[in-house]
Amino acid sequence: MRLSIHILFISLVFSFASAFAQTVSSLEQMRQKLALSKQDTAKAVLLIDLGRYYLNKPGELAKDMDSALLFSRQAKQLSLALDYDAGVGRSILLDGQVYRERGDRDLAWKTNEKALAFLVAHKMPYETGEAYRSAAAFFSVDDDDNLHKKIAYTEKAVALIGQAGNSLELAYTLQDLGDYYQINEEISKSISALEKALEVYKAVGYKQIQGVTNLLGYVYHLNGENMLALKYGLLAVKVAEEVHDDGMQLCTIYHRLAITYYVLKNYQLAFVYYTKAEAIAEKYKDAGAIQEIKFNLALLLKKLDNPKKALAELNGLVKRYPPTKKDQLITTNFLFANIYMDLKQYPRARYYIDSLDRLGKKFPAEVGRNTTLNKAPIRYFFETGQYRKAYKYLRLNDSITVLNHMHNARMENELYWSRTDSALGKYASALAHYKLYKTVSDSNKNEALRKQLNELQLQFDVEHKDQHIAMLTQQSQLQENRIRIESIYRKVFIGGLIILFSFLGLVYNRYLLKTRSNAIMEKKQSKINNQNELLRKLLQEKEWLVKEIHHRVKNNLQIVISLLNTQSAYLENEDALDAIKNSQHRMQTMSLIHQKLYQSENLSTIDMAVYIRELVAYLSDSFSSDKNVVMDLKVSAVKLDVSQAVPLGLILNEAISNSIKYAFKETKMGRIDIFLKPANDGRYLLCVTDNGPGLPEGFDPYNTGSLGMSLMQGLSQQLDGEFLLENKNGLRVCVTFKAIEFDNLENDIS
Known part of the structure; x- marks a missing residue:
C-alpha cells in the first residue's frame, strides 16, 4: 500500500x-x-x-x-x-x-x-x-x-x-x-x-539533503529496515528545519517519519508528526496529501482500538475528497473493510471486499504487485470461517512478497497461511508455514541487528577520528602561539639573548617532559579504553547469546507442542488424548518462561505477576467448555529466579487444570482463586482455590497414582517448600516456599 x-x-x-x-x-x-x-x-x-x-x-x-x-x-x-x-x-x-x-x-x-x-x-x-x-x-x-x-x-x-x-x-x-x-x-x-x-x-x-534522506528513510521503511528508516527520517527533519524548508517537501518528511513511528509502535510520536504534516497540507490546500495523511490517521486510530473514530475520520475524508485515482480507491476500500471487521460488522465489510475484487479486475496489473488487494480478503475469509476461499489471496500475496523481498508482509502472510491450514486440519502444512514465518522473522531480526551494529561502529569510528583531528588541531594552535610568543621575546629582549636562550631551553625541556608524560598517560588510557570496550562487547555478545538460547528453546518447545497436536489428530483413545493435552500444557508453561526471558532485559528473573496472568489466560482458552469458570488473580509484584519460576509454573498448571477438569462436573458455574503473596520470614505463599466439592472422603493425596499430584509434590520439594491440600469450601492447593536471593548483574557493573 x-x-x-x-x-x-x-x-x-x-x-x-x-x-x-x-x-x-x-x-x-x-x-x-x-x-x-x-x-x-x-x-x-x-x-x-x-x-x-x-x-x-x-x-x-x-x-x-x-x-x-x-x-x-x-x-x-x-x-x-x-x-x-x-x-x-x-x-x-x-x-x-x-x-x-x-x-x-x-x-x-x-x-x-x-x-x-x-x-x-x-x-x-x-x-x-x-x-x-x-x-x-x-x-x-x-x-x-x-x-x-x-x-x-x-x-x-x-x-x-x-x-x-x-x-x-x-x-x-x-x-x-x-x-x-x-x-x-x-x-x-x-x-x-x-x-x-x-x-x-x-x-x-x-547542504539541502532533506529530500534524498527523507526518500531514503521511506524506502528503508518499505524494505522493513525501520531503524534505518527512523535514522534517515530524523536526519531529514533536522536538515529541513535548519534550512527553513516549510513547503510541501516538509509535509512529506513529517508524514513519512510518522509512518516509521507507527511501524515501530510509537503511536504518540506518530500522531504528533501526522498532525504536523496535516497542518502543512491544509496550509497549501493539497488534496492528495490530505487524503494520504487522513488514511494513515484512520489506520492509527484503528490500531489504538478506536474503530468508530477511525470510521468517522474516513467517512469525513471521503465526503470532502472523494477518491478518484487507482491507489486512492484501493486504499479506501481496504480501510473500510478492515474497520468494519474490527466492529464485527461483516456484511458491511463484505461490500468493500467485493469492491476490492472488482478493482483487481479493473486494474489487473495491480493484482500481481499490490498486497493491499489481498490482505483484507484474507482476513475476512479467515474470520468468517470461509477458509478455502482465503487460499487464492494467500498464494497471490506469497508471490508478491517473495518477488519484491517484502519481509514484513511475507511474515504476516505465512502466519495467516499457517492458521488457515490449522483451521482446516492440515497440520503438516500449517507447521511448514509456521516454520517459514519464524525463519523470516528470525532473519529480519538478525539482519536488523547486524546493520545496527555496523552503523554504531561506523558512528564510533567517525566520532573518534573527529576527536583525534580536533586534538591535533588544538596542539598545532598551541605550538603556533608558542612560536609567536618566542619571536616577540627575541625582538624585545635582544640584549638578553643568553638569558632568553636559557629560558627557552628550560621551557623546551619542560615541554619534552610533559609531552613524554602525556604520551605515556595516553597510551595507558588507550589500553584501558580498549579493555573496557572489549569487556562491553563480550557482555553484549553473552546477553545476546543467552537471549537467543531462550528464544530457540521456546521455539523448540512450540514445535514439540505443534507435533503433539498433529499426533493427537490420529488418536481416538481419550486417555491418550488427555495425556497429550496435559503434556502440551506443561510444555507451554515452560515455553512462556523462556519467552519472558528473551523478551526481558533481565535474563535471570521472571516477573511472576505478568507470567501468571498469561499462563492463566492460556489455560482458560485451552479448555473448551460450556461451563462458566471465573478466575480471580491476586498476585503481588514478585520477581523469581528462573530455577523457581519453572517448577512454580508447573504447579500452577497442574492445580488449575485439575480444578477446571474435575471441580465443576456437577455445576455449570465455578470460581477459581489464584493468589501469590509474601508470607512471614521472607517466604511466599502460592494458593489455587476452587469452590467445587473438594476431595472425596478418605482420599490420600500423598499416596495416589495421579501423575499431576505426584508432580506437584515433587516440584514443591524442588522448591524446598511445603505442599498442602485441604478441603475448605472446595479444594485448596497451597505451596509455601522461600525465594532465592539473586544479584543484579547490571547494578554490579554500573
Whole structure:
C-alpha cells in the first residue's frame, strides 16, 4: 500500500556548471552581463540561462514563455554563427521545455526528439543526458507502461551525466531514479540509487539533503529496515528545519517519519508528526496529501482500538475528497473493510471486499504487485470461517512478497497461511508455514541487528577520528602561539639573548617532559579504553547469546507442542488424548518462561505477576467448555529466579487444570482463586482455590497414582517448600516456599 506522498524530485531545468549562476544572480545582474558580453560562447550560455530563468519563473505567464523562447532563439542563432554545437543543442532542448510548459505536448515531444538526435550525433554525453532527463518528464507514474519508460530514460541520463562528470546534476538524477524505482517497488535498486545520490551530495558539500534522506528513510521503511528508516527520517527533519524548508517537501518528511513511528509502535510520536504534516497540507490546500495523511490517521486510530473514530475520520475524508485515482480507491476500500471487521460488522465489510475484487479486475496489473488487494480478503475469509476461499489471496500475496523481498508482509502472510491450514486440519502444512514465518522473522531480526551494529561502529569510528583531528588541531594552535610568543621575546629582549636562550631551553625541556608524560598517560588510557570496550562487547555478545538460547528453546518447545497436536489428530483413545493435552500444557508453561526471558532485559528473573496472568489466560482458552469458570488473580509484584519460576509454573498448571477438569462436573458455574503473596520470614505463599466439592472422603493425596499430584509434590520439594491440600469450601492447593536471593548483574557493573 503506497501510503506516502510521491513528491518526485524532477528537475526539469537542466543546466551545466556556468548555468548555476542564475541561482545566485538576479535578473538585472544577468542583463548587465549580457550588455557587456562579446559575441562569444559565454554570451550564448548567458542567453540560455536567461531563457531558463523565464521558463522557471513562478506564475507560468504567457509573456514569460515568450521571453524564454526569444532568448533561446537568440542563443541558437549565435551558436550557429560561432559553430558552437553545445549551444545549438541546448537551445533546441530549451525550446522543447517551453512548449511542454505551454501545454503543447506533441510539439514539445518532437522538439525534444530533435534535440536528442542532434546531441547524440555530435557526441555530447552531458547534454544528451539532459535530453533523456527531459524526455522522462513527459511520462507519468500513474500506470506501469509510462513508469517503465520514465525509468528507462532516467537510467540513460544517469549513465551519460555520470560519464560527463557533473557531480551535482548526477546526484539530482540518481535521486529521481531512486524515487521511480520505489514507486515501481524495486526496493533494492531504489536504495542503491539513493545511497549513491547522498554520497555525491556530501562529496560536493551540498547542504539541502532533506529530500534524498527523507526518500531514503521511506524506502528503508518499505524494505522493513525501520531503524534505518527512523535514522534517515530524523536526519531529514533536522536538515529541513535548519534550512527553513516549510513547503510541501516538509509535509512529506513529517508524514513519512510518522509512518516509521507507527511501524515501530510509537503511536504518540506518530500522531504528533501526522498532525504536523496535516497542518502543512491544509496550509497549501493539497488534496492528495490530505487524503494520504487522513488514511494513515484512520489506520492509527484503528490500531489504538478506536474503530468508530477511525470510521468517522474516513467517512469525513471521503465526503470532502472523494477518491478518484487507482491507489486512492484501493486504499479506501481496504480501510473500510478492515474497520468494519474490527466492529464485527461483516456484511458491511463484505461490500468493500467485493469492491476490492472488482478493482483487481479493473486494474489487473495491480493484482500481481499490490498486497493491499489481498490482505483484507484474507482476513475476512479467515474470520468468517470461509477458509478455502482465503487460499487464492494467500498464494497471490506469497508471490508478491517473495518477488519484491517484502519481509514484513511475507511474515504476516505465512502466519495467516499457517492458521488457515490449522483451521482446516492440515497440520503438516500449517507447521511448514509456521516454520517459514519464524525463519523470516528470525532473519529480519538478525539482519536488523547486524546493520545496527555496523552503523554504531561506523558512528564510533567517525566520532573518534573527529576527536583525534580536533586534538591535533588544538596542539598545532598551541605550538603556533608558542612560536609567536618566542619571536616577540627575541625582538624585545635582544640584549638578553643568553638569558632568553636559557629560558627557552628550560621551557623546551619542560615541554619534552610533559609531552613524554602525556604520551605515556595516553597510551595507558588507550589500553584501558580498549579493555573496557572489549569487556562491553563480550557482555553484549553473552546477553545476546543467552537471549537467543531462550528464544530457540521456546521455539523448540512450540514445535514439540505443534507435533503433539498433529499426533493427537490420529488418536481416538481419550486417555491418550488427555495425556497429550496435559503434556502440551506443561510444555507451554515452560515455553512462556523462556519467552519472558528473551523478551526481558533481565535474563535471570521472571516477573511472576505478568507470567501468571498469561499462563492463566492460556489455560482458560485451552479448555473448551460450556461451563462458566471465573478466575480471580491476586498476585503481588514478585520477581523469581528462573530455577523457581519453572517448577512454580508447573504447579500452577497442574492445580488449575485439575480444578477446571474435575471441580465443576456437577455445576455449570465455578470460581477459581489464584493468589501469590509474601508470607512471614521472607517466604511466599502460592494458593489455587476452587469452590467445587473438594476431595472425596478418605482420599490420600500423598499416596495416589495421579501423575499431576505426584508432580506437584515433587516440584514443591524442588522448591524446598511445603505442599498442602485441604478441603475448605472446595479444594485448596497451597505451596509455601522461600525465594532465592539473586544479584543484579547490571547494578554490579554500573
